[in-house]
Structures are given as C-alpha cells and as structure tokens.
Amino acid sequence: MSCHGSASAPVPGRSGHASLAPLPAILRVLLVGGPNVGKSTLFNALTGARQRTTNAPGTTVELASGRWRTTAHSTAGFAVERAIVDLPGSYSLLARSSDEQITADAIWELARSFSETGLQSGVVIVVLDATALARSLYLLAQVAETGVSLVVALTMLDLASTAADSSTSAVDPDTLAAALATSLGVPVVPVDARNRAAGGMSELARAVDAVAEHPRRVTGIAPPGSFSYCGTTAAASRQHGASGSDLAAELAHAETLFAWVEHLAELVKTCLAPEDRSPAGSSRSLPGSLPGPLPGPLPGPLPGPLRRTFSDRVDVVLLNPWAGIPVFLAVVWLLFELTTRFAAPLQGAIGQLVNGPMAAGVTWLLSLMGLGDNWVQGLLVDGLLVGVGTVLTFLPVMAVMFTALGFLEDSGYLARAAFVADRAMRSLGLDGRALLPLIVGFGCNLPALAATRTLPHARQRLLTGLLIPLTSCSARLTVYVLLAGAFFPQHAGTVIFAMYLTSVLLVLGGGLVLRRTAFRDVRAGPLMLVLPPYQRPHLRTLAMSVRLRVGSFVVRAGKIIVVTMLVVWVLMAVPVTGQHSVGHVPVADSLYYSVASGIAPLLTPTGFGNDHASAALMTGFVAKEVVVGSFAQSYAVAEPGSPARAAGLGEQLRRSFDESSGGRGGAAALAFMVFVLAYTPCVAALAEQRRLFGWRTAASALTAQLAGAWVLAVLVFQVGSRL
Amino acid sequence: MTLPESPLGAELRVTGLRLPAADAFRLSEMGIRLGTLAHVTQHAAFGGRVIAVAGSRFALDGETAALIDVEPVERMG
Numbered sequence: 001m002s003c004h005g006s007a008s009a010p011v012p013g014r015s016g017h018a019s020l021a022p023l024p025a026i027l028r029v030l031l032v033g034g035p036n037v038g039k040s041t042l043f044n045a046l047t048g049a050r051q052r053t054t055n056a057p058g059t060t061v062e063l064a065s066g067r068w069r070t071t072a073h074s075t076a077g078f079a080v081e082r083a084i085v086d087l088p089g090s091y092s093l094l095a096r097s098s099d100e101q102i103t104a105d106a107i108w109e110l111a112r113s114f115s116e117t118g119l120q121s122g123v124v125i126v127v128l129d130a131t132a133l134a135r136s137l138y139l140l141a142q143v144a145e146t147g148v149s150l151v152v153a154l155t156m157l158d159l160a161s162t163a164a165d166s167s168t169s170a171v172d173p174d175t176l177a178a179a180l181a182t183s184l185g186v187p188v189v190p191v192d193a194r195n196r197a198a199g200g201m202s203e204l205a206r207a208v209d210a211v212a213e214h215p216r217r218v219t220g221i222a223p224p225g226s227f228s229y230c231g232t233t234a235a236a237s238r239q240h241g242a243s244g245s246d247l248a249a250e251l252a253h254a255e256t257l258f259a260w261v262e263h264l265a266e267l268v269k270t271c272l273a274p275e276d277r278s279p280a281g282s283s284r285s286l287p288g289s290l291p292g293p294l295p296g297p298l299p300g301p302l303p304g305p306l307r308r309t310f311s312d313r314v315d316v317v318l319l320n321p322w323a324g325i326p327v328f329l330a331v332v333w334l335l336f337e338l339t340t341r342f343a344a345p346l347q348g349a350i351g352q353l354v355n356g357p358m359a360a361g362v363t364w365l366l367s368l369m370g371l372g373d374n375w376v377q378g379l380l381v382d383g384l385l386v387g388v389g390t391v392l393t394f395l396p397v398m399a400v401m402f403t404a405l406g407f408l409e410d411s412g413y414l415a416r417a418a419f420v421a422d423r424a425m426r427s428l429g430l431d432g433r434a435l436l437p438l439i440v441g442f443g444c445n446l447p448a449l450a451a452t453r454t455l456p457h458a459r460q461r462l463l464t465g466l467l468i469p470l471t472s473c474s475a476r477l478t479v480y481v482l483l484a485g486a487f488f489p490q491h492a493g494t495v496i497f498a499m500y501l502t503s504v505l506l507v508l509g510g511g512l513v514l515r516r517t518a519f520r521d522v523r524a525g526p527l528m529l530v531l532p533p534y535q536r537p538h539l540r541t542l543a544m545s546v547r548l549r550v551g552s553f554v555v556r557a558g559k560i561i562v563v564t565m566l567v568v569w570v571l572m573a574v575p576v577t578g579q580h581s582v583g584h585v586p587v588a589d590s591l592y593y594s595v596a597s598g599i600a601p602l603l604t605p606t607g608f609g610n611d612h613a614s615a616a617l618m619t620g621f622v623a624k625e626v627v628v629g630s631f632a633q634s635y636a637v638a639e640p641g642s643p644a645r646a647a648g649l650g651e652q653l654r655r656s657f658d659e660s661s662g663g664r665g666g667a668a669a670l671a672f673m674v675f676v677l678a679y680t681p682c683v684a685a686l687a688e689q690r691r692l693f694g695w696r697t698a699a700s701a702l703t704a705q706l707a708g709a710w711v712l713a714v715l716v717f718q719v720g721s722r723l
Numbered sequence: 724m725t726l727p728e729s730p731l732g733a734e735l736r737v738t739g740l741r742l743p744a745a746d747a748f749r750l751s752e753m754g755i756r757l758g759t760l761a762h763v764t765q766h767a768a769f770g771g772r773v774i775a776v777a778g779s780r781f782a783l784d785g786e787t788a789a790l791i792d793v794e795p796v797e798r799m800g
Contacts, residue, residue: 092752132779135754247744254752306732306762306775321768419782423769526746526787528753531773531780
C-alpha cells in the first residue's frame with residue numbers, strides 16, 4: 001500500500017460499483033467526536049439555520065439535529081439532503097454518563113439497523129482532533145468496531161500546524177489527511193468549519209454519500225461477526241457497578257485498540273516521512289483485523305524536554321495557585337455585570353417600546369376596526385402584547401449570556417474555569433463549571449439556567465438547574481427592600497444580608513439533600529480534563545451560535561410565557577361580581593383576587609395568610625419585580641416611588657401582616673421573604689427549566705419548591721414569633 | 724514519586740495508576756497509561772496539576788494527581 005495518496009482516494013465513484021448498499025430516501029448522518037474537537041462548530045456550518053434542538057427521548061440530554069443540504073456535487077443538479085445529528089461529545093463508547101450513553105446508543109442502533117436490514121440507513125462522521133490524534137483514534141476504533149460506515153473529518157489543523165509540541169506541527173493538512181486516509185482505508189477530509197465556502201464541506205458531503213453507497217471498513221479493525229449490542233450492556237454494567245471481571249475484559253479489549261492506535265500513529269508518521277516514498281516504507285501496512293497479535297508499538301523518539309506553548313504561558317497566570325481563583329471570580333463578576341447592568345438598559349428600552357408605541361399602535365388599529373375599548377383590546381394589548389413584550393425583554397439578557405459563554409468556551413477558558421472551581425463544587429458532586437451559573441443566578445435565574453449547558457453531564461446540568469431557582473435573583477431584592485424597610489427599619493441592611501446568606505445556605509442544603517436522595521448517582525469523581533489550547537473565538541461562528549440559541553429560547557420557552565400571561569390576563573379580566581364587565585374589573589373584584597383569597601387560608605400557619613400577600617405571591621409567579629406593584633395595587637395605593645409613598649404602603653403592610661399573624665408582623669414578614677426566596681422562580685425561568693429538562697421535571701421541581709418554601713416559612717414564623 | 728511531588732517541567736514516565744479501576748480505565752482511554760511519557764506544565768491550587776502528554780494538556784485535581792506514580796526519565800548522553 002502506498003502511503004502517499006489523496007485524502008479522497010479511498011472514496012469510490014457514485015456509480016459502477018458491484019456492492020452498492022441500498023440507500024434510504026434521506027441519509028442519516030451522526031456526528032461523533034470527543035469534547036472540544038470542533039464538532040458543534042462543524043454541525044453549525046453544515047446545517048446553517050436548518051436545525052433544531054430537542055431532548056433525547058426520556059432524558060434531559062440536549063441533541064441538535066438538522067438538515068444538511070448540498071447541490072454543488074450533485075451531477076444531476078438536484079439538492080442532496082441528509083438528516084444530521086450532533087451527538088454529545090464522548091471520549092469512549094463505554095459510556096460513563098447519560099450524555100455518553102446517548103452517543104453510544106445512537107451508533108449501536110445504526111449498526112444494528114444495518115446488520116438486521118441490510119439497508120444503509122446512515123453514516124457516522126468521526127471528528128478527529130489533529131492536535132490529539134491518538135485520543136481521537138481510540139474513539140474512531142470503537143466506532144469502527146460496531147460495523148457502521150464512517151468518514152473522518154479532521155479538525156483543528158490550524159492549531160496542530162502551529163503547536164510547538166504537536167507531532168503534526170508543520171505538516172500540510174492535505175498531506176496529513178492523505179496519510180491518515182491511506183492508513184485507515186476510509187475517507188479523511190480536512191475541514192475548517194469556520195470557512196463554510198472553502199473549508200471542506202463539499203468534500204465531506206461527497207465522502208459521506210460515497211461511503212453510504214460503498215461501505216468501507218477501517219483497516220485493522222474487525223467488524224462484529226454476529227451482532228451484539230455490547231455498547232449498552234458494557235456501559236450499563238459500568239454505571240450500575242460493573243464486576244471486576246467485566247472491567248478486566250473491557251480493559252483487555254481496550255489494550256488491543258490502544259495497540260492499534262499506537263501502531264497506526266506510527267504508520268502515519270512513516271507515511272509523512274519523505275523516505276517512506278520507497279517501496280520498503282510503503283510495505284508497512286496494518287494487519288487485516290483485530291483482535292489478533294499486533295506488532296508492539298514501534299519504537300518512537302522520546303518527547304524530550306518540554307516545549308512550552310502559548311497556552312502554557314497563559315496558564316502560568318490563569319491557573320496559578322494564587323492568581324487563578326481571583327481571575328475566575330473576576331470572570332464570573334464580569335458575567336454577572338453583563339447580564340444585569342449591561343442588559344438592563346436594553347431590557348428597559350424594549351419594554352418601553354412594547355408598552356408605549358407598539359401598544360398604542362395596536363390600540364389604534366383595533367379602534368379603527370371597531371374593536372377598541374373592549375375585552376378584545378384588553379386580551380390583545382394587556383394579555384398577548386404584554387406576553388410577547390416579556391419574551392422580547394429577555395432577549396438581551398439571553399443574547400449577552402450566550403455570547404459570553406460562547407466566548408469563554410471557544411477561547412478555551414471554560415475548561416480552565418472547571419479546573420479552578422473544582423474544589424468549591426466538589427461537596428455537591430458537581431463539576432467546577434457549575435459555580436458559574438450558580439453565581440450568575442444571583443443576578444437573574446434565566447441566563448443562569450441557560451448557562452448550565454456548559455456542564456458536561458446531563459445529571460449535573462439537572463442538579464444545577466434545580467438549585468439555581470434557590471439563588472436570590474435581583475428581582476427578589478425589591479421585595480426584601482420593601483418588607484425589611486417596613487418591618488425592620490433600623491436593621492434593614494442586616495435583614496437583606498441575611499436573606500442572601502439564607503439563599504446560599506438553601507443552595508448548599510438543597511444540593512446536599514438532592515445528592516443523598518434523587519441524585520445518588522452524581523458523584524465527585526476525579527477531575528480528568530483535557531484543556532483545549534487557547535484560541536481567538538471566531539465572531540461569525542459565535543454570532544450564528546447565539547442566534548440559534550436565542551431562537552430556541554424564543555420558540556420553546558417564549559410560547560409558555562405568552563400563554564401564562566394570557567391566563568393571568570383572563571383571571572384579572574373576569575369579574576366575580578355583577579357590577580363590572582369583562583376587562584374592566586378592579587383587582588379586588590376579579591377572579592384573580594378571588595383565587596388569591598382561596599389560597600390565603602393555606603398560608604395561615606406562615607403568618608401571612610391574608611388576601612394581599614397571596615395575591616402578591618401569585619403575581620410573583622409571573623415576575624418577582626411586580627410583587628411590590630401587586631401589593632400597591634391590592635391596597636389601592638400608588639406604587640412606592642418615593643419614601644413618603646413607601647411609608648404609606650409600609651403602614652398598610654404592617655397592619656395586614658399584624659392582623660394575619662396575631663400581632664407577630666415582623667416574624668410573618670421574615671417568613672414571607674423566605675417564601676419569596678424559595679417558592680418558585682418566575683414564569684420565564686420555569687419555561688426555561690421546561691425547555692431544558694422537560695415538563696415532568698419542571699413540574700416536579702415547582703411542586704417541591706412550593707412545599708419546601710411553605711415548610712420553611714412556617715418554621716421561620718413559628719420560631720420567630722416565639723423569640 | 725507521585726505527580727504532585729514532581730518538579731515543574733521534568734520529563735516523567737507513568738509507573739502506576741492507583742485510582743479506582745474504572746477511573747484508571749478512563750484515564751487510559753484518554754491517553755494516560757502505564758509507560759506514558761509526560762511533563763508537569765503547571766502547579767494549580769489545592770495540589771492540582773496540568774500535565775502534557777503527546778501534545779495535549781490534562782488537568783488533574785490534587786487527589787487524582789496524588790494517585791499517579793511517576794519516575795523521572797533518564798536520558799543517555
């Protein structure tokens with residue numbers, strides 16, 4: 001076999017081959033690779049906007065799927081369409097997390113389909129990181145063993161060619177791809193996903209289509225003789241405590257793959273060496289299949305002295321035992337500021353636009369149509385438009401968060417953040433990266449939930465996502481300020497500080513309780529993390545990723561927010577007395593207030609079982625910012641814009657809280673603040689929880705939080721009123 | 724000696740992985756196996772170490788690093 005060929009040489013033509021595999025109408029393509037190999041960037045480049053994000057069935061693992069359409073290489077001139085799925089990053093098909101299990105299951109399912117039906121239902125693109133070929137080749141060997149047809153996409157070539165200590169530095173990408181293709185026996189396409197026009201996308205499409213028609217085997221890897229779903233059983237046994245003999249068998253088999261990888265790496269090196277052009281060099285090919293005796297690893301040169309890279313020099317500062325943690329905290333502080341102070345003016349501007357000119361415009365249009373000043377106007381302006389406006393006001397904060405996270409991820413810092421914050425999160429069994437969304441939650445829960453996507457494992461994402469609503473977002477501060485000022489004017493600062501301390505304790509306590517109950521499987525395993533090289537984020541790729549993620553939020557969480565706003569409007573618009581018409585109802589005579597009155601007795605043990613408090617809590621479900629406004633509305637006083645007005649509202653609050661608590665208004669106020677802290681996030685955050693984790697989880701979390709908040713409030717009131 | 728006891732920049736050979744079997748297996752899958760050559764490139768907080776293996780950088784927490792035995796590589800000449 002000659003080592004020097006073209007990367008596309010192993011790809012046969014689209015016709016004239018004896019062993020054509022039957023093809024489905026739309027070819028399924030699975031994108032597989034390790035973490036941080038550029039897989040998702042490649043997926044975005046292939047699909048553009050033709051993609052959607054869903055949870056894998058029965059799990060909270062997010063999967064991106066889309067349509068990959070090309071016309072350039074179609075000789076008939078028609079568009080070729082493929083269904084492509086971006087599988088979770090995985091080091092191995094022997095899964096150790098639900099994310100990795102999804103990847104393993106998808107590949108084995110494809111292999112089983114081909115084995116049982118003979119129909120070539122799909123092709124796997126294995127993404128190889130050119131800077132870490134050995135690690136990538138191990139995963140490729142596992143994929144090849146399943147018997148699926150595969151194509152290799154070679155990424156990170158720009159980094160590999162400049163890395164001081166890379167074995168592939170200074171190697172031309174096409175030459176490296178050709179050497180790999182010849183050694184592996186399958187197509188290898190160098191890709192640069194940041195360059196959609198000339199980054200190898202068309203070549204990749206050609207290779208996938210060709211392999212779909214003419215399945216090829218990876219040289220030196222034996223496909224399964226008779227089909228067995230060993231991926232799942234091996235992984236399942238591991239997750240449920242594999243026996244020593246299972247593990248020993250897996251390790252023994254892995255050793256043969258390690259040997260194959262080392263041998264292949266040496267063969268590639270030989271292919272790249274100029275002297276290999278001789279017939280002697282080209283005779284060093286791999287044996288036909290594994291398992292079987294392979295020659296041991298070829299003697300290679302020792303690495304020699306360490307050659308420090310640019311990333312090593314940066315890490316001297318960013319991972320320094322003394323400087324690393326302050327730098328991490330500074331990054332988190334910046335995120336906090338961006339999602340609060342920076343986004344707030346944009347949110348305000350959008351709110352003003354929607355509630356001002358847009359509402360006026362819709363009202364004017366409705367009056368032209370003869371629908372002004374009735375319930376239709378109320379429904380469209382105060383219900384639908386307010387709902388849409390709420391979604392729109394969250395767009396800046398979500399866009400800012402996704403941009404910042406994308407920047408941190410693409411630059412390579414996010415993996416360092418996990419390393420630096422590892423010790424802090426270990427007691428909760430969480431990855432260090434979980435600290436970032438938990439801190440951001442003190443600004444706003446919504447972007448914090450979005451930030452859980454940076455965590456590598458689904459169970460960790462879920463646990464973090466359940467703890468975030470316990471972080472006291474800035475909207476809750478308005479409630480603390482009002483009640484602390486009204487009931488503890490001399491110690492308002494201390495009370496507010498105590499609320500934030502309570503929030504931290506709730507996160508820690510909630511985390512420990514969940515770990516000992518529903519999350520026993522989440523453990524603080526050893527931190528073994530590959531640190532990607534630092535690189536400059538690519539703005540166009542980043543912008544596209546932000547656009548897609550914000551779009552997903554609008555479509556999937558936005559409609560829940562809008563529907564909730566419509567329901568609230570209906571409750572507020574429907575009168576419970578005959579003196580008012582629909583849409584023209586004082587709060588105290590509305591169905592909304594009637595429901596609040598029905599809830600109030602449940603709150604009696606907390607000391608704040610009065611109609612005003614329960615109505616404010618219902619409003620707080622929509623948004624915590626409007627709790628104060630709801631109090632003002634229900635007491636029929638102006639919202640406190642000045643100390644004098646606040647004093648008026650404060651007096652009303654003291655009176656009704658004293659009344660409902662038997663003269664223990666202070667304890668009832670403290671219990672109310674704890675309840676507001678713990679009972680539920682706002683509807684937008686709930687919608688985001690539903691988007692990320694599904695209906696069942698979001699509903700269970702809401703129920704548990706309501707129950708927990710009630711118990712805490714009762715405790716605070718009952719203990720506080722006896723002091 | 725163990726990884727945390729190794730000097731910065733020294734060339735090392737992995738001689739022991741005293742982690743639980745499943746964790747040692749995953750480390751092997753990632754490329755850190757008995758006989759692997761490595762350099763410590765960074766000391767981090769709480770005993771954490773960054774090591775260079777075959778062009779990649781691996782971050783290991785202090786407890787994990789303490790369970791990896793290494794020996795200095797003797798070079799001839």
